[in-house]
Amino acid sequence: MDHFGFKQGEMYVEDLAIREIADQVGTPFYCYSTETLIRHYTVFCEAFIDHDFLLCYAVKANTNQAIIKTLAAQGSGADVVSEGELRRALKAGIPAQKIVYSGVAKTEREMTFALEQDIFQFNVESVPELEQLSRVADSMGKVAAIAFRINPDVDAKTHAKISTGKSENKFGVPWTSAREIYALAAKLPGIRVQGVDLHIGSQLTDLAPFAEAFQRIVSLIEDLRADGHDISVLDLGGGLGIPYDREVSKPPLPLEYGEMVTKIVGHLGCKIIIEPGRLLVGNAGVLVSKVIYVKEGENRKFLIIDAAMNDLVRPSMYDAYHEIVAVAESEPPVSGDAVANSVTYDVVGPVCETGDTFARDRQLPELKRGELVVIRSAGAYGAVMASTYNTRRLIPEVLVKGSNYAIIRPRPDYDDIIGLDKIPEWLD
Numbered sequence: 001m002d003h004f005g006f007k008q009g010e011m012y013v014e015d016l017a018i019r020e021i022a023d024q025v026g027t028p029f030y031c032y033s034t035e036t037l038i039r040h041y042t043v044f045c046e047a048f049i050d051h052d053f054l055l056c057y058a059v060k061a062n063t064n065q066a067i068i069k070t071l072a073a074q075g076s077g078a079d080v081v082s083e084g085e086l087r088r089a090l091k092a093g094i095p096a097q098k099i100v101y102s103g104v105a106k107t108e109r110e111m112t113f114a115l116e117q118d119i120f121q122f123n124v125e126s127v128p129e130l131e132q133l134s135r136v137a138d139s140m141g142k143v144a145a146i147a148f149r150i151n152p153d154v155d156a157k158t159h160a161k162i163s164t165g166k167s168e169n170k171f172g173v174p175w176t177s178a179r180e181i182y183a184l185a186a187k188l189p190g191i192r193v194q195g196v197d198l199h200i201g202s203q204l205t206d207l208a209p210f211a212e213a214f215q216r217i218v219s220l221i222e223d224l225r226a227d228g229h230d231i232s233v234l235d236l237g238g239g240l241g242i243p244y245d246r247e248v249s250k251p252p253l254p255l256e257y258g259e260m261v262t263k264i265v266g267h268l269g270c271k272i273i274i275e276p277g278r279l280l281v282g283n284a285g286v287l288v289s290k291v292i293y294v295k296e297g298e299n300r301k302f303l304i305i306d307a308a309m310n311d312l313v314r315p316s317m318y319d320a321y322h323e324i325v326a327v328a329e330s331e332p333p334v335s336g337d338a339v340a341n342s343v344t345y346d347v348v349g350p351v352c353e354t355g356d357t358f359a360r361d362r363q364l365p366e367l368k369r370g371e372l373v374v375i376r377s378a379g380a381y382g383a384v385m386a387s388t389y390n391t392r393r394l395i396p397e398v399l400v401k402g403s404n405y406a407i408i409r410p411r412p413d414y415d416d417i418i419g420l421d422k423i424p425e426w427l428d
């Protein structure tokens with residue numbers, strides 16, 4: 001559920017008309033809903049109410065300080081994948097003891113910084129990384145609490161670029177050799193084994209791959225305990241998908257996910273960590289854009305909007321579907337159905353790439369220059385993946401709370417972008 005809806009023929013976010021924000025901020029911009037964020041956080045927590053439980057928001061989905069801070073105020077922890085993200089999480093007020101550090105290749109410098117902060121857990125992804133962490137921790141007189149990220153070799157049945165739990169993916173240690181690797185870790189200085197971790201992919205719309213992977217992990221934990229390891233933490237990763245196309249896709253709800261988890265791993269008595277990213281922020285954000293031109297192609301109509309692939313890369317990178325709706329409309333279109341007075345458009349941006357296409361053959365009400373559209377479900381992996389390609393300025397981010405809004409990242413000036421380049425003395 002989200003707090004973007006239609007009132008009196010136009011789209012609102014919480015108690016504010018999107019058109020009003022657009023008038024003041026200018027387009028394009030990202031717009032997030034506080035209520036939606038909090039709701040998503042709360043439904044996850046309710047699904048795990050019977051467990052010793054920590055939700056570690058995967059901050060890479062949306063690293064804006066105001067977003068992290070909103071979740072931190074609810075009690076959220078963080079899953080980070082770089083020193084930069086660790087710094088962002090700490091700065092937004094997430095205590096180090098609620099932070100887990102994932103990622104295939106933490107560097108010595110990153111390990112040092114994380115050890116200085118005393119984070120809750122390192123999710124280690126290989127033997128060389130383990131040995132490096134042992135050397136760094138031992139030299140600092142510290143002990144790193146670790147889990148290994150186990151690659152359970154299951155097919156997450158999601159897009160190939162966001163599938164991470166098959167044996168051919170670069171992530172984690174193979175579940176078949178996990179016992180030997182834990183035995184090695186137990187002997188190393190500066191290392192304390194405390195848990196098991198996995199993350200099999202993103203935008204999963206079916207519980208079956210999760211269940212299959214978790215079952216493998218349960219038998220592994222039983223083996224590891226028999227081998228004498230004290231396994232008290234089970235980090236199940238993120239990956240639960242969201243309905244990008246609400247008419248077609250109905251991914252499992254957090255409650256159903258929680259029930260499945262309880263059934264499979266509940267008896268282990270572990271502290272359970274989950275690392276959702278997309279599910280918390282995806283549908284809590286939209287991208288608001290304006291029609292620049294309507295162009296008649298030979299046999300198609302192009303709706304050219306002022307947002308582009310550099311602002312939201314998911315359609316061109318992952319072939320992702322995003323609902324697009326007109327802001328001045330009484331009802332959003334139902335995908336697949338013919339809408340009265342509708343026109344079929346290819347919705348594209350101004351960037352010089354054919355891949356700069358948000359949607360093909362999309363039915364929308366007839367739109368004119370200057371009218372607003374909203375690209376839905378853009379809160380996750382949107383702003384964080386933006387670039388300045390074509391020397392376009394990063395677009396602002398706006399956070400709404402009730403009838404208030406704040407610009408949580410302003411639009412930079414052109415000088416801010418061009419001024420980053422430095423001229424060598426021989427050209428001066």
Ligand SMILES: *Cc1c(COP(=O)(O)O)cnc(C)c1O
Pocket residue numbers: 058060061079081102103199201202203237238239240275276277278279380
């Ligand atoms: C990206 C990532 C997540 C979050 O995935 P979502 O699909 O956004 O929930 C969680 N854990 C790890 C290790 C990740 O890399």
